[in-house]
Amino acid sequence: MARYKVTFDMPVRLAAGDRAMAIAGRLDEALQNLSARGIADPELATHRIRRTRLRSVTVTMTVRAPDAAQALALAFDALRSALGPDRRAWDVPGTGVTVAPVTPPAPPRPTVADLRATRARAARPGLARALNPLVCGLDSVNDGLVIPVGRQALDQFEQRIVQVAVAA
Numbered sequence: 257m258a259r260y261k262v263t264f265d266m267p268v269r270l271a272a273g274d275r276a277m278a279i280a281g282r283l284d285e286a287l288q289n290l291s292a293r294g295i296a297d298p299e300l301a302t303h304r305i306r307r308t309r310l311r312s313v314t315v316t317m318t319v320r321a322p323d324a325a326q327a328l329a330l331a332f333d334a335l336r337s338a339l340g341p342d343r344r345a346w347d348v349p350g351t352g353v354t355v356a357p358v359t360p361p362a363p364p365r366p367t368v369a370d371l372r373a374t375r376a377r378a379a380r381p382g383l384a385r386a387l388n389p390l391v392c393g394l395d396s397v398n399d400g401l402v403i404p405v406g407r408q409a410l411d412q413f414e415q416r417i418v419q420v421a422v423a424a
Contacts, residue, residue, distance in 0.1 A: 260327035
């Protein structure tokens, strides 16, 4: 399942002044206490106030769903349940919605210490090192099979296998 960031821009319809701020506060509390399946981090992100009146709020949440349409449906159901009895104070039909996929963070680049540790592990004797064609003096790899080139390379390969087997 993919993750989507759903943002609602919801205007206030029937409230002004302190009453509108109280309604926004109740919405914020309801979002904090929301426990809907697939919904993470619901929050009242911003308030837009003009001339001491609350005009609209922005509600954001992260939704885990198979596609954007289902993410929107889950988020809208969660928003309606969070609005509760104050639903009439908000202009729900006039709400603008944005749904955007959340991209996973890029994997961290290996550090110099990581590369040195990998090189040190490779330097330890073991079966993987004994079977490494470059260590054994093998020259070609054909369809995933290691083919020794020359009798001397084959002898070295067999000696390394015996050394590893005896050490284990």
